[in-house]
Amino acid sequence: xxxxxxxxxxxxxxxxxxxxxxxxxxxxxxxxxxxxxxxxxxxxxxxxxxxxxxxxxxxxxxxxxxxxxxxxxxxxxxxxxxxxxxxxxxxxxxxxxxxxxxxxxxxxxxxxxxxxxxxxxxxxxxxxxxxxxxxxxxxxxxxxxxxxxxxxxxxxxxxxxxxxxxxxxxxxxxxxxxxxxxxxxxxxxxxxxxxxxxxxxxxxxxxxxxxxxxxxxxxxxxxxxxxxxxxxxxxxxxxxxxxxxxxxxxxxxxxxxxxxxxxxxxxxxxxxxxxxxxxxxxxxx
Amino acid sequence: xxxxxxxxxxxxxxxxxxxxxxxxxxxxxxxxxxxxxxxxxxxxxxxxxxxxxxxxxxxxxxxxxxxxxxxxxxxxxxxxxxxxxxxxxxxxxxxxxxxxxxxxxxxxxxxxxxxxxxxxxxxxxxxxxxxxxxxxxx
Numbered sequence: 001x002x003x004x005x006x007x008x009x010x011x012x013x014x015x016x017x018x019x020x021x022x023x024x025x026x027x028x029x030x031x032x033x034x035x036x037x038x039x040x041x042x043x044x045x046x047x048x049x050x051x052x053x054x055x056x057x058x059x060x061x062x063x064x065x066x067x068x069x070x071x072x073x074x075x076x077x078x079x080x081x082x083x084x085x086x087x088x089x090x091x092x093x094x095x096x097x098x099x100x101x102x103x104x105x106x107x108x109x110x111x112x113x114x115x116x117x118x119x120x121x122x123x124x125x126x127x128x129x130x131x132x133x134x135x136x137x138x139x140x141x142x143x144x145x146x147x148x149x150x151x152x153x154x155x156x157x158x159x160x161x162x163x164x165x166x167x168x169x170x171x172x173x174x175x176x177x178x179x180x181x182x183x184x185x186x187x188x189x190x191x192x193x194x195x196x197x198x199x200x201x202x203x204x205x206x207x208x209x210x211x212x213x214x215x216x217x218x219x220x221x222x223x224x225x226x227x228x229x230x231x232x233x234x235x236x237x238x239x240x241x242x243x244x245x246x247x248x249x250x251x252x253x254x255x256x257x258x259x260x261x262x263x264x265x266x267x268x269x270x271x272x273x274x275x276x277x278x279x280x281x282x283x284x285x
Numbered sequence: 286x287x288x289x290x291x292x293x294x295x296x297x298x299x300x301x302x303x304x305x306x307x308x309x310x311x312x313x314x315x316x317x318x319x320x321x322x323x324x325x326x327x328x329x330x331x332x333x334x335x336x337x338x339x340x341x342x343x344x345x346x347x348x349x350x351x352x353x354x355x356x357x358x359x360x361x362x363x364x365x366x367x368x369x370x371x372x373x374x375x376x377x378x379x380x381x382x383x384x385x386x387x388x389x390x391x392x393x394x395x396x397x398x399x400x401x402x403x404x405x406x407x408x409x410x411x412x413x414x415x416x417x418x419x420x421x422x423x
Contacts (some may be wrong), residue, residue, distance in 0.1 A: 016354055017330065018303055024329030031373060036390045037382030042322040048317035049327065053306030057299045068287060074361035088357040101369035108402055109373075122398035123374045130395060131389030142386040172299070253326025258387075 012065035015058050022055030033109045034190045035125045112192040126192035132256035135186065138272060141257040144224040146278045155262050157246075160283040161210030171262050175248060177201045182243035188272040198266045199249035203282065204240050213282040214240060218267050221281040232274040233285075238267050246279060302398060359417050363410030374399045 026048065029132030033044055036088040063070075072078060083091055111121025111128070118128055126136045141147045149155070157174060170175075180202050193243040207218055215236045221249050224230040244267040248255060255261040267275065308367065311314055320394055377395040385388055 006337075015299070017401065021326050021330035021364075024333050025326050028329060029325055031375045035376040035382035035383065037379070038377055039381070040321045040325055041318040042325075043313075043317045046313050047310065047322050049304045050310035050313060051322075052315065053309065054303045057301070057303030057306060060299030060302065061296050062299075064292050064299065067289035067291055067295075071289070087354070087362055089361040090358065093358045093362060097365040099388060100362060101366045104366055104370055104402070105373050108370075122393070122402055123370075123377055123395065124393075125377055125391055126389065127392050130392040136389040136392075137387055140384075140387045143384070144319045188357075198320075 010270060012062065015061035015065060018054050018058035020063050022051055025051055038039060047072065066086065067141055072187070082184065109191075113187075115195075124192070125190070127266065128192065128194040131194075132258045133196075133261065135196055135249050135254060136188075137194060137258045138188060138190075139229075139277070141261075141278070144222075144230075145229070146223045147257065149280075150257055150261055150278045151222045157206075157263060157279065159206055159210045159282045160281065162216065162284050163211060165210050167210050167248075171248075174201060174259060174263065176245075178205060180242070180245060180247055182268075184243060184266050184268055186266075186272045186275060187270075193272075196250050197252070198245055198247040200245040200247035200263065200266070201253070201265075202242070203234065203238075203244045203246055203265070207239060207284050208283055212239075216284050219283040219285055220276045220279055221283070222276050223278040223280045228252065229273045229276070231268075232265065232276045234265075238270070241268060243268050342386050355417050355420070356414055359410060359413040363406065363413075366410075370399070370402055370406065374402070 029040065029044070030048065032039070038044065069227050089097065105121055105123075106115070108122045109124040111118035112124035112126045113128070115128055121127060128136065131137050141150055156168045156170055159169065161167075178201065179199055181197060181199045181282070183195060184195050185193045185195040203218060203220075204212070206212075207216060216239060217236055218234045219231060219237050220234065221231040234244065245265075247260070247266045248263055250256070250259055255264060260279070264277040265275050265277045266281060311319060311323070331378055331423060348357070348360070374395065377391055377393075378399055380395065382393060
């Protein structure tokens with residue numbers, strides 16, 4: 001193909017606009033979001049999803065335009081030529097500096113999920129020990145407007161079967177059911193996680209009370225009205241898992257209302273926002 | 286320089302993905318306020334290219350005049366780490382995400398912690414600067 005340096009440069013330069021704008025957008029708004037601060041009015045998760053595609057596309061264009069440069073820099077003849085003396089930091093020095101910057105940021109934040117390093121987590125937006133009952137909280141009962149309904153003595157859990165049969169359970173009836181324990185983390189997509197020992201009733205046992213059988217899925221609904229995370233769906237594998245519980249206790253204590261009193265879902269390998277709190281209803285589907 | 290054989294396939298594939306992302310973004314009701322998105326998308330580019338890059342360039346010119354060659358690499362490295370730590374710490378230090386009903390969000394004293402981290406970074410930087418200053422000339 002005929003060499004046309006101007007055209008290549010143009011494509012390369014144009015691809016830098018979405019590449020820089022997109023990378024900067026993903027990094028800064030993502031970082032700001034982990035501190036629960038939202039100075040913008042766009043929908044964060046949807047905007048991040050689409051912007052990531054824009055950015056990855058620009059990166060592919062940029063790599064395509066830069067391939068000859070990359071190939072030349074990695075060729076054997078280039079390896080034999082020493083780097084010419086500059087006016088400051090060498091290429092190797094720059095790589096070391098970037099590694100040191102990334103290392104410093106990692107070391108001072110990773111303790112929010114790697115417990116042994118928690119005392120070093122000086123800049124982390126969460127501390128894995130700080131929160132009610134020693135576990136952080138994302139949405140409080142006040143924030144979700146469920147204080148009155150969750151603390152109501154009239155609370156009942158409603159089970160709904162595939163055929164429409166219903167069963168109501170009071171909190172005392174729930175506590176009287178066979179109790180199981182599981183050691184599971186709340187793992188937030190924002191980057192923090194904290195483990196606890198949960199006690200409660202297996203979801204599959206509750207599903208079986210309204211005719212649920214192996215292979216059924218379960219929709220879990222909260223007392224919370226509205227909001228993207230007021231319900232979640234358990235697939236059949238999650239439903240049949242021994243550790244999938246409707247938890248009533250955390251580390252041997254009754255759940256704090258901010259952890260979902262009277263009952264919350266806890267299940268392995270699910271993001272924290274899908275561990276539905278203040279559960280009012282289980283529907284076998 | 287000759288174009289790579291992968292130039293057009295990668296340009297077309299990358300462009301298609303970017304356009305798909307942009308069209309998806311504009312058509313997604315969950316994104317909602319597209320102008321707010323554009324402010325942050327274009328605003329980041331403007332801040333990066335028209336504020337941050339000139340600031341770094343100007344600072345570099347000044348440092349070139351003042352700082353002798355043998356100290357420059359360590360000083361540059363220390364400044365790169367400092368700028369990164371400041372950028373990453375800013376949202377937490379500002380405390381804007383704090384919620385009265387949820388003390389587990391931003392539970393630490395971030396201004397104090399930022400000073401501790403910067404002090405540690407500069408302690409290491411200073412040791413390396415002293416070592417560079419007294420290293421035998423090559």
